[in-house]
Amino acid sequence: MSSVPGLQADCEELLGAFQGADTVRFERFAELWRERRFHTIFYGRIRALERNKLTKKTLELAQQYFLPPYAFQIRVGALYLLYGLYSTQLCQPKQKIRIALKDWPEIQRFQQDLIDSQHYDAAYIFRTLRLARAFHFTAMPKLLNYRTKKKIQENEFKEEFKDPSNRVNTLITNDVLEELMNIHDHYQKMKCVISADKSQPDKALSLIKDEFVVTLKDITLEHQEWQQNRMKLFLNAKETDEISNKKEEGTLLESEGSERANALARIKYRSYSAVVEASKSRRHRQVKLESSESGSNYGKSPNRSKKNSRRPQPARRRDSLE
């Protein structure tokens, strides 16, 4: 199904504003919703057949923000958004919200979290939707019609809505660390058993670093902190809206797709200043870089960054001569 033009932008704008409001209270969401008169999103002289299709797509879009990997606040916002869209839709009977079996346990957990954290309004709203039988309990989230030819729409959802992607953390979890620790201890014990001195392993058997599990844990934590700082930095940079070289910012913020470009951009960002010299007409609004990173150069870095982004690829050319 093709998307409703403009809808993603509007939903993300609303959810972004909610995220910025730094709360999960429905009252605040309702305020933002009313400001935008969001209930009019279904308006327009549309006949019933098209209206049904439109409403289905609207609910389908909003529903995606309700599930991981989105941050907690966004998910609560999505819940409110679904509540608003479901209640203010014009279809009769109402179009439903689809929930797949595989996502249900996560949603249950979410609801329990809400109750445990005493976010009563959010929990109440989910409950209300459920009692109103606003859900279709399905096998899969979308209808599947083997559409191979149609381009599968990559919904480029905003990076800032997601919890910082923690692939390292999903790999090195607490369970994994505990398991590693156990294995390590066991290994040490085995070494002792076969050594002359039963209280410690022979020097000849010392093949790995004894502290490596602890080190691994430290590295993982460090990575997580770095990620959070990076996210904060991005949010700070966003506030100063005068970054004229949009491309530069784009490369910095893209999802893990273009890894190399990202890595390069990140290195450039850190070692040179991220600040691009504004054009003469906007010099009065030159960006000042405020960074908590040590070692970054303050002030201006004239055209370096621009040059670098259009750097030729000499290495490749050399290879092709072989």
Added chain:
Amino acid sequence: AAGAAPDYEAAELYTRVFRVGALGRCWRQQLGPPDLSLATEAAAEADAAVAAELGCAAETAAELRAVCSIDMLMSSDKEKDPDVIPEDSTLLTLRIRKKALERREETIIVDRACRQETLAYEMESHAIGKRPDNPTDLVEEGELLLTLNIFYPVIFQKHKDHKPYQTVLVLGSQKLTELRDSISCVSDLQIGGEFSSQPDQAPEHISKDLYKSAFFYFEGIFYNDRRCPECRDLSRTIIEWSESHDRGYGSLQSVKMEDYTFGDLSLKIGFPYLFCHQGNCEHIVIITDIRLIHHDDCLDRNLYPLLIKKHWLCTRKCFVCKMYTARWVTNNDSLAPEDPCFFCDVCFRMLHYDVEGNKLGEFLAYPYVDPGIFN
């Protein structure tokens, strides 16, 4: 027993194999009576119940009801008419929609639903919420509803890339034979034989009566219709072919269609399967969705399998009057300007036979059933 919930085998395309019945059981385990209820009205709620479930005070529950009410989402009465897009809307969706609607107003002289749209809407919604007079015909709570796309066999070249299809809803408790009986395909109505010498002779049988065999193919199993003695196992050829050499299809089985319901099947959602009848008329079948029945769905068992969408095929009209649907087709016709040539019944007789009914000129004539006959 709870298996893993269905999930993609090919991302965004189709799922792994799973048992349909198990899906229903899993969902019913996870949900409570209010979720599964098919009552027209949901039960009203007391604050006390809210308080109990959320673990808050009763006053909080009352407060919640006020704070979270729908009224909080409606702004002032300015925008009562949903047909009118507000002038000063900040929503991008509305700005775009407004432009599109204005463009439509400029280019379309009369903007109302054409008959195809009316038909499509009617089909989609005519059975919504229908309840049977007889309570035994009421669909049960927790019943599964499957959505199937049954594709037309490719007849026209223009349909090669985007195959037209019908969409049918079936219940998990229904037998495969019920679906088989509901599939209307033009090949079933074909009348074999050349009738130029005896146009009045009503054909004895249509193909549907002569060739009754059919099968469904899902996940390595052929479900053959064996209800009547004339029905043959059409899948036997395929199974023998597969077993003759190591062709990598594993072991294919053949069973009786009438012994199985949809809930008994193991299948993938979004994966193309097959329905074959008339020996060689093949329809691709895709299950696009499976879910629990809802109180807003059609709840009359007798209406299932329920056709909710079909492709509109324009019927071929008579060459002479251009008004009526063609019922005859001629070949090698000395009286016709083209070969083949299509005629309605009246024009056919008027052109090819004299008042006494004698055949005029040379031609071959076959009864013609237009694919659009089901419109």
